[in-house]
Amino acid sequence: MQPADDLIGRIRAYNPHTDADLIARAYDFGKEMHDGQFRHSGEPYFTHPIAVAMLLADQRLDDATIVTALLHDTVEDTRASYARVAEEFGTEIAELVDGVTKLTQLQLSSSETKQAENFRKLFMATSRDIRVVLVKLADRLHNMRTIKAMKPEKQVQKSRETMDIFAPLAGRMGMQSIREELEDMAFHVLNPEARTSVIRRFVSLQKETGDVMERIVGDIELEMKKLGIEAEVHGRAKKPYSIWRKMQTKQLSFSRLSDIYGFRVITKDEGECYRALGAIHQRWRAVPGRFKDYISQPKSNGYRSLHTTVSGRNARRVEVQIRTRAMHEVAETGVAATWSYRDGERVENPFAVDPFEWMSQLTERFQDEGDHEDFLEAVKLEMYQDQVFCFTPKGDVIKLPRGATPLDFAYAVHTRIGNQTVSAKVDGIRVPLWTRLKNGQSVEVITAEGQRPQVTWVDIAATGRAKAAIRRSLREEDRERFIKLGRELVRTAFDAIDKQATNKALRMAATNLGAADADEILARVGSSDLLARDVVASVYPDLSPTEGKEVEPRRAVIGVEANQSAQRAPCCQPVPGERIVGITDKGRGVVVHAIDCENLALYEDQPHRWVDLHWQEGRHPLNNTVSVDVTISNDAGVLGRICTLIGEQSANISDLRFVDRKPDFYRLILDIDLRDLEHFLAVMTVLEADSNVAEVGRHRDPSRLAAETGAAV
Incomplete structure (x- = not known):
């Protein structure tokens, strides 16, 4: 000790x-x-x-x-x-x-x-x-x-x-x-297997490239000396989890990652940061869209730095961060810099933000919020956010988390504007409401009296503030609609265990779940704030869950009228487990789309055709086809092994089309019959893990909406 x-x-x-x-x-x-x-x-x-x-x-x-x-x-x-x-x-x-x-x-x-x-x-x-x-x-x-x-x-x-x-x-x-x-x-x-895989590939890369970090550090130091810039230059390999997360979020294989190595240039003052940036861009080619200026637009936790990605040695992309010593201390220790000492004295770092402000704002915002799940969702969004800065038509700056949409922008300006949003223009061009905003864009929100938030907006919005406001408005404005849909969902859930959703049963569920009355339970189910199976469990806790019950194909979708048929949209190929919405179509009944389908933009000005839909709970049959875009190495036996891997997951390949043939790789589209989203993710996981699969992703073709009539659910 x-x-x-x-x-x-x-x-x-x-x-x-x-x-x-x-x-x-x-x-x-x-x-x-x-x-x-x-x-x-x-x-x-x-x-x-x-x-x-x-x-x-x-x-x-x-x-x-x-x-x-x-x-x-x-x-x-x-x-x-x-x-x-x-x-x-x-x-x-x-x-x-x-x-x-x-x-x-x-x-x-x-x-x-x-x-x-x-x-x-x-x-x-x-x-x-x-x-x-x-x-x-x-x-x-x-x-x-x-x-x-x-x-x-x-x-x-x-x-x-x-x-x-x-x-x-x-x-x-x-x-x-x-x-x-x-x-x-x-x-x-x-996930020890994934971590080991990343480390193994990283070691293999180092063997191929040698000590590339040391050489790049030397190159950057030389460029700094040429201009007389006093700077420390450090290089580092990114952590295995950081590499893995980027592979997952960008759906890239290890070989296609561009910034496995990171480099930091620490200068004596802010002016030297921009001089160093100029030197690096003169020496190497900058990668478009990969420059961020967090010095002029700092993150809310005080982080300041210039980020750029350039094509370095052997055309390998590397990320370079440029900052001053004071900025670096905040980047490394964050709010701890508020209490830190230097040379025996407490120092006030000019870039350290007030650590109490963020905590206080967050607690005040949700102190009176009764919905625990809304609070948790908002907290996680606050913590995970990376920011973008957009402008109103008058030039005011609106700060949003990365991945935010025009809807989030509208609610950030004012809740009333968000509720009345009908469309938006980004840099003068009309865009769908689910468009992801980028730094520096100008956003104009178009509103209309009488417009009300729609159910699909909850999935479009990215910020806790927007989601909470949308849900609150939906509960207020569409209570009757939600009660009607909730009643159908609850009735189906009770039918699955051979019970009836009587008024007495619903009152008992309300008491057990702490709701005011049965209508509140039904409204919460209809607005997706509560699962129908949880209502059943509150009344009959000893009965088995419904997940294992086989779902009849004709009852796969809930929310369709008795005289209507439901068909999966061929453009987005929704599968059970995904959020869905229906579009009524003469002669085709209701066409079921995934909530993020691009073709939904075609019906943005036709709200009367939109239908709230949910997948039936239970085990769905193997009749949901999803197209997958796969790039594999052109070696003997690879295609056969890929087909075997899919078969081992109890999935079926119904079609296979070659898109591109090269001496070293094949690119093909596989149509795979699956049960649900979980089944799809299992298939994707085994494909991504195979060393001969360079890239794999979901293939969606928006043009198929007009060309085909859709497959029956």
């Missing part, structure tokens, strides 16, 4: 005025309280608080935070009390220790609604002093570093909690290095 002198020495390196006596007393107190306690690994328990304190000392934090780290488990796990800690170390430290204790006691990996409530409590508690979160993040970081000592099921639980909550929380607070390490360690537990 490390002596207190080691910790005090590390603190004195950045804060010579530290209260060594306070640190030593806290060290001795914690050691005494934890005496006789051991970790899962067999080590004395107090090694953990020491490690947490060391991590925070590396962040150059103040004495109160370091002492809190040493004592953070004493009130929860030992005979020490809040009063005793306050008496020995003062009220400030006692409050911090109490805050960490309360966070530790929250069961953040419980069910979704409980998780939302715990998230709410977490933000309420930490908004008073953000240092509580800093200690908790360091605590989680050390626990993840030593996670192998835990039981396998506990490792999975802690890793999922880390991936869902603590890693994005660290990122939202600007602590990128901690976020990356937390993500990668959780990734190691949750």
